[in-house]
Amino acid sequence: MARDYYEILGVSQEAGEAELKKAFRSLAMQYHPDRNQGDKVAEDRFKEINEAYAVLSDPDKRAHYDRFGTAPGAGGSGGFDAGFGSLFEDIFENFLGGGGRGRRTRAARGEDLQYELKITLEEAAAGLETKVQIPRLETCGTCNGSGAEAGTRKVACDACGGRGEVRMSHGFLTVARPCPKCLGEGQINRSPCKTCRGEGRQRAERLLSVKIPAGIDDGMQLRLTGEGSGGVNGGPPGDLYVLVRLREHQMFARNGSDLYCDLPVSFPQLALGAELEVPVLGGSAALKLPAGSQPDQILKLRGKGMPHLRDRGHGDTCYRLVLEVPAKLNTKQREALEAFEAASKERGPLATSFFERMKKLLG
Ligand SMILES: [Zn+2]
Ligand SMILES: [Zn+2]
Known part of the structure; x- marks a missing residue:
């Protein structure tokens, strides 16, 4: 009869997810083959711990185990299943502590970053040059992103022969999993770079200049090539995308390069015609209402809209005539x-x- 999974991890049957994980982590560190080389008892214990955690950390499997006292689908001993690899990756993400973290050995491009920049309609119309503060990970200059101290190199992992994966067979089935010793990297970092503590990258804040072209619209992105996160192991940096968001304007709505404005007018103004002072972007202009204008009619000031982004010239500003009827009349009216x-x-x-x-x- 197999030992009780709760007993193996030294937790009660009521233990929650965090408690389980904590117990597993500390036991796995204690019995990890890396720290107990050649110790067969520790190795068996390590397997046992993993098996117990693989079952108890999965709510479905745990429920099954609580009812029947066996792992679901476990035909006796074993019980390792396909979820084991990801379990390792998850749990051992920080396993080597201050030592040789940095899990990728192949050159990897840095991540793309996105920055949201809010601008006013006036700024979008004129275009602007501004500075943005970007927190990002940059390739460590001391080790050039390798994570290894100058003059040292990572050495091939002896547990997996540098392949980064180990094969386990149960019965006729062989499953490859990330090597638990090197965490799939295939290499061990014996002298981690002191500047970046073996990460290969460091946090940095950069003030970058961004040039926003006149006519830019809400939701458009500008790409700053190579200004994203730094690459790992000699990989190129990612890109930075500046996502432009327009602040709402108190007068104008925008559609492409045209601007829209609701203009309140009276019945006599519509009927008799009028010349009104209306807002335009950055000032005011005169708008002529012909006699006999109708409510909701749209009058345009041509060329008074936003600049075209990829072309010369400007769109229009459109005024919708909104009839306002007096709610009360004085005697004369x-x-x-x-x-x-x-x-x-x-x-x-x-x-x-x-x-x-x-x-x-x-x-
Ligand atoms: Zn470094
Ligand atoms: Zn390995």
């Missing part, structure tokens, strides 16, 4: 409007058409 209504004998084309159709409908 009332008299004037009553006089206006009395003087209006002819219907407009909309009303004429409406009443003709209504008459037809009613027969």
Whole structure:
């Protein structure tokens, strides 16, 4: 009869995920083959610990184990399953502590980074040059990203022969897993670089200049080649993407290179026509309402919009005429409007058409 998994890890049946992981980590460190070379008992214990944790750390398998006292699908001894490799990677991510971390041996390109830059509509119209502060990982200058101290090199891992993986067979099935000693790297870093503690990269903050072209729109990205995270083991750096976000404007909405503005007007202004002072980006301009303008009609000031991003010239600024009817009238207004209504004998084309159709409908 196999030993109880809880007993193996020295935890109670009520132990939570964190407690399990902690117990597993400390036991795995204690019995790791790397620290107990040639010790058969430690090796068996190490396997036992892994098996217990593989089952108890998986809620489904743990439930099964709690009910039946065996690991699901375990046909006797063993019980290693395909999830074991990822378990190793997960648990041993920080296993070597201050020593030889840095898990990739092949040259790897640094990660791309993204920075969100908020700008105003005015800035988008004029274009701007600004500085952004970017925290990033940079390739360590002392070891050139290798993680090994100058004059030293990483040596091939003896546990896996430098392959980075170990093969385990149960029955006729052979499964390759990342080597637990070198964490899949295939190499051991015996003298980690002191500057970066073997990581090959260091945190840094950089102030970078960004040039935003006039006409840029919300959601567009600028790529700064090579300004992302530094590469590992001689790999090239990633890129930095500056994502441009436009702040909301108190007057204008934007559609491409056109700007839109709601302009409140009165009935007499629509009917009689008017010349109004309206906002444009960066100032004001005169807008002429022809007599007989209609509510919701759009009048344009051509060339007063945003600059085209990839072309010469500008879009338009469009003003939607929003009719505002007074909620209250003073005596003079009332008299004037009553006089206006009395003087209006002819219907407009909309009303004429409406009443003709209504008459037809009613027969
Ligand atoms: Zn270094
Ligand atoms: Zn290895």
